[in-house]
Amino acid sequence: MDSRTKGKTVMEVGGDGVAVITLINPPVNSLSFDVLYNLKSNYEEALSRNDVKAIVITGAKGKFSGGFDISGFGEIQKGTRKEPKVGYISIDIITDLLEAARKPSVAAIDGLALGGGLELSMACHARISTPGAQLGLPELQLGVIPGFGGTQRLPRLVGLTKALEMILTSKPVRAEEGHSLGLIDAVVPSAELLTTARRWALDIVERRKPWISSLLKTDKLPPLGEAREILKFARGQTRKQAPNMKHPLMCLDALEMGIVSGPRAGLEKEAEVGSQVISLDTTKGLIHVFFSQRGTAKVPGVTDGGLVPRKIKKVAIIGGGLMGSGIATALILSNYPVILKEVNEKFLEAGIGRVKANLQSRVRKGSMSKEKFEKTMSLLKGSLDYESFRDVDMVIEAVIENISLKQQIFADLEKYCPQHCILASNTSTIDLNKIGERTKSQDRIVGAHFFSPAHVMPLLEIVRTNHTSAQVIVDLLDVGKKIKKTPVVVGNCTGFAVNRMFFPYTQAAMFLVERGADPYLIDMAISKFGMPMGPFRLCDLVGFGVAIATATQFIENFPERTYKSMIIPLMQEDKRAGEATRKGFYLYDDKRKAKPDPELKKYIEKARSISGGNVDPKLVKLSEKEIIEMTFFPVVNEACRVFAEGIAVKAADLDIAAIMGMGFPPYRGGIMFWADSMGSKYIYSRLDEWSKTYGDFFKPCAFLAERASKGAPLSAPVEQARSRL
Ligand SMILES: CCCCCCCCC[C@H](O)CC(=O)SCCNC(=O)CCNC(=O)[C@H](O)C(C)(C)COP(=O)(O)OP(=O)(O)OC[C@H]1O[C@@H](n2cnc3c(N)ncnc32)[C@H](O)[C@@H]1OP(=O)(O)O
Ligand SMILES: NC(=O)c1ccc[n+]([C@@H]2O[C@H](COP(=O)([O-])OP(=O)(O)OC[C@H]3O[C@@H](n4cnc5c(N)ncnc54)[C@H](O)[C@@H]3O)[C@@H](O)[C@H]2O)c1
Numbered sequence: 001m002d003s004r005t006k007g008k009t010v011m012e013v014g015g016d017g018v019a020v021i022t023l024i025n026p027p028v029n030s031l032s033f034d035v036l037y038n039l040k041s042n043y044e045e046a047l048s049r050n051d052v053k054a055i056v057i058t059g060a061k062g063k064f065s066g067g068f069d070i071s072g073f074g075e076i077q078k079g080t081r082k083e084p085k086v087g088y089i090s091i092d093i094i095t096d097l098l099e100a101a102r103k104p105s106v107a108a109i110d111g112l113a114l115g116g117g118l119e120l121s122m123a124c125h126a127r128i129s130t131p132g133a134q135l136g137l138p139e140l141q142l143g144v145i146p147g148f149g150g151t152q153r154l155p156r157l158v159g160l161t162k163a164l165e166m167i168l169t170s171k172p173v174r175a176e177e178g179h180s181l182g183l184i185d186a187v188v189p190s191a192e193l194l195t196t197a198r199r200w201a202l203d204i205v206e207r208r209k210p211w212i213s214s215l216l217k218t219d220k221l222p223p224l225g226e227a228r229e230i231l232k233f234a235r236g237q238t239r240k241q242a243p244n245m246k247h248p249l250m251c252l253d254a255l256e257m258g259i260v261s262g263p264r265a266g267l268e269k270e271a272e273v274g275s276q277v278i279s280l281d282t283t284k285g286l287i288h289v290f291f292s293q294r295g296t297a298k299v300p301g302v303t304d305g306g307l308v309p310r311k312i313k314k315v316a317i318i319g320g321g322l323m324g325s326g327i328a329t330a331l332i333l334s335n336y337p338v339i340l341k342e343v344n345e346k347f348l349e350a351g352i353g354r355v356k357a358n359l360q361s362r363v364r365k366g367s368m369s370k371e372k373f374e375k376t377m378s379l380l381k382g383s384l385d386y387e388s389f390r391d392v393d394m395v396i397e398a399v400i401e402n403i404s405l406k407q408q409i410f411a412d413l414e415k416y417c418p419q420h421c422i423l424a425s426n427t428s429t430i431d432l433n434k435i436g437e438r439t440k441s442q443d444r445i446v447g448a449h450f451f452s453p454a455h456v457m458p459l460l461e462i463v464r465t466n467h468t469s470a471q472v473i474v475d476l477l478d479v480g481k482k483i484k485k486t487p488v489v490v491g492n493c494t495g496f497a498v499n500r501m502f503f504p505y506t507q508a509a510m511f512l513v514e515r516g517a518d519p520y521l522i523d524m525a526i527s528k529f530g531m532p533m534g535p536f537r538l539c540d541l542v543g544f545g546v547a548i549a550t551a552t553q554f555i556e557n558f559p560e561r562t563y564k565s566m567i568i569p570l571m572q573e574d575k576r577a578g579e580a581t582r583k584g585f586y587l588y589d590d591k592r593k594a595k596p597d598p599e600l601k602k603y604i605e606k607a608r609s610i611s612g613g614n615v616d617p618k619l620v621k622l623s624e625k626e627i628i629e630m631t632f633f634p635v636v637n638e639a640c641r642v643f644a645e646g647i648a649v650k651a652a653d654l655d656i657a658a659i660m661g662m663g664f665p666p667y668r669g670g671i672m673f674w675a676d677s678m679g680s681k682y683i684y685s686r687l688d689e690w691s692k693t694y695g696d697f698f699k700p701c702a703f704l705a706e707r708a709s710k711g712a713p714l715s716a717p718v719e720q721a722r723s724r725l
Pocket of ligand 1: 027028029030066068069070071076083084089112114116117119138139142144146147148150274275278291294295441558632
């Protein structure tokens with residue numbers, strides 16, 4: 001393959017008169033412009049050759065196609081590639097050349113047919129797949145819309161309601177479901193895929209099988225009035241669930257146009273809005289997130305050295321509390337045998353009970369069978385001592401946040417565990433060097449920082465000290481992948497990356513209410529911005545015990561930039577400690593529904609008198625934009641410090657850490673991406689102004705000042721910073 005081209009297709013014509021065109025663009029046979037233009041040439045040749053009666057399209061190496069090459073969108077956004085004429089691929093090539101051809105085509109689908117891949121197959125006259133195939137239109141997840149006719153053909157093949165479900169949720173279906181929906185014509189074993197597809201294609205030629213153009217089907221479409229009602233409902237749901245995004249509604253416009261005015265008009269609308277969505281900021285953010293998420297596992301100096309992950313056969317977890325039980329759940333769900341150690345029978349039973357409850361909730365929801373539950377639980381063994389640790393390959397310590405206890409545990413682990421065993425801690429704040437101080441095993445000590453609930457939250461911060469070996473990082477990256485977490489490798493410091501970014505967020509919110517802003521309006525503005533909840537609701541959820549423990553770490557380690565608010569400690573004194581006590585910033589009913597509490601004022605006023613601050617009329621009347629900036633610019637400031645210190649190697653890692661660890665809205669691209677959309681100069685100037693009025697909590701860091709002075713993006717690589725990785 002020419003190194004300048006991205007992928008190709010090859011065509012082989014068999015003695016049976018079937019031309020097999022294979023999509024080749026590893027690793028997922030994405031449809032790059034090169035692949036698409038090659039496909040067009042192959043097709044034209046197949047149509048012009050007298051020895052070709054029918055065509056089969058398939059993908060190389062067990063994958064049909066993962067869809068349009070997503071980097072192509074980036075090229076168009078950056079202007080490094082000229083956008084083809086609107087509708088050129090979907091109408092001129094896929095519809096008028098392929099689907100309307102006078103020779104039939106069959107898609108032979110193995111592995112995956114996603115996005116443009118599934119759309120290409122839907123333009124074929126039949127689809128044969130293997131049992132494991134995944135079929136879906138996940139485009140909305142990327143900020144784009146199905147743009148190769150998917151908005152028109154999918155409803156005609158599977159019905160409007162199912163098509164809307166598949167498109168709006170971005171979730172794929174398996175082959176069997178695809179078959180029962182009418183998306184797939186036959187499911188056959190892998191070894192029979194091509195022969196069946198060839199035969200099917202010839203059967204169409206010989207009229208033994210129907211020659212179906214999906215675009216012309218109408219039997220699955222509801223009557224117009226009903227279709228309009230269904231679409232109206234879908235629009236309402238979409239507005240509620242994705243209020244800050246335009247592209248899902250634009251996608252519905254294309255669907256509706258096809259139903260109301262016919263498929264050709266629908267295709268034209270799809271092409272028109274498909275082209276418009278590419279330049280939306282939310283689309284840029286989501287595409288950035290797609291690649292950044294995959295980039296987190298690429299750690300310079302670690303993953304580029306040819307190291308192969310060692311097999312982790314057995315894991316031990318110390319502490320079966322909230323975190324330990326969640327981590328154990330995540331591991332056994334991915335078939336790792338786990339030993340859970342606790343301090344006594346009662347706590348052990350409680351820990352195992354929590355794991356059981358985590359799995360039972362899946363059984364109740366129907367996502368796990370009873371047999372699978374039993375089998376998964378059988379991977380978990382309890383222990384009250386270290387005897388069974390003699391053959392474990394990794395230990396994850398998850399006991400309470402107490403340095404001397406953790407130090408003792410690591411010293412014990414060194415005695416009982418084999419020499420190769422990875423010694424990981426789930427600490428959220430403590431310096432790992434301190435934890436390993438009483439051992440000689442610094443090279444195998446690492447942080448495995450899960451987020452609560454550990455079996456649900458997708459992020460795993462892998463914390464590396466100066467001594468942690470590259471092999472240990474590679475091993476943990478592999479475990480992370482196997483338990484379906486997105487790992488972000490960070491350096492060792494108080495709070496690592498996520499908690500360091502989180503802290504100024506809640507602190508800024510406390511500062512604002514002490515100076516007169518309304519906490520409930522702050523929460524509302526931040527939810528509207530796209531966070532799952534505002535900082536006050538979050539503090540209630542986490543519990544004030546954890547909030548105070550974290551604050552203490554920050555006050556000790558970063559005193560110069562910590563805003564010391566007494567609101568939470570004052571409430572804690574009155575035994576209102578958040579949602580668990582039914583009282584915090586909000587009051588909670590039996591159903592955990594939160595409602596504002598007029599008594600909160602009392603605590604705010606008392607905290608204000610302790611801190612000596614005054615109500616500031618400007619802060620009482622903040623606009624939503626100002627609330628967002630005053631809470632998130634301090635986060636950007638801290639993210640800049642984390643980046644400059646080399647705690648994160650890439651700004652994009654902080655974007656993923658913020659999205660997956662803090663709930664930052666993915667369509668804003670992550671904290672650094674969002675900051676760059678506003679510009680370093682603007683952020684610097686705002687922080688600088690606030691720091692002059694309100695103090696050092698807002699003071700812009702040197703990195704931000706430097707980038708602002710050059711007008712440089714915050715996400716540009718740090719050349720000079722001494723990377724800790
Ligand atoms: C204005 C006119 C422009 C032209 C018209 C455009 C119209 C577009 C029409 C079309 O409807 C749009 C699309 O098709 S958008 C793409 C839709 N497809 C997807 O969203 C699938 C995305 N990929 C995945 O979900 C997963 O990668 C996977 C396919 C399920 C595989 O998962 P797995 O865990 O095995 O591997 P990963 O680590 O995720 O990926 C491996 C590497 O492959 C890269 N990659 C995956 N998919 C694509 C893709 N579609 N385009 C480009 N690259 C892709 C991924 O980045 C990984 O790369 P590495 O370098 O990290 O190895
Ligand atoms: N709670 C969170 O949201 C969260 C998030 C990320 C990380 N963390 C970190 O995870 C760790 C655990 O937190 P948690 O919330 O699960 O605490 P927890 O109090 O719920 O659980 C701790 C458990 O450790 C057990 N334990 C104590 N000493 C032990 C010993 N010597 N051997 C075995 N078990 C022992 C206790 O009996 C208890 O069940 C802490 O370091 C915390 O900072 C917590």
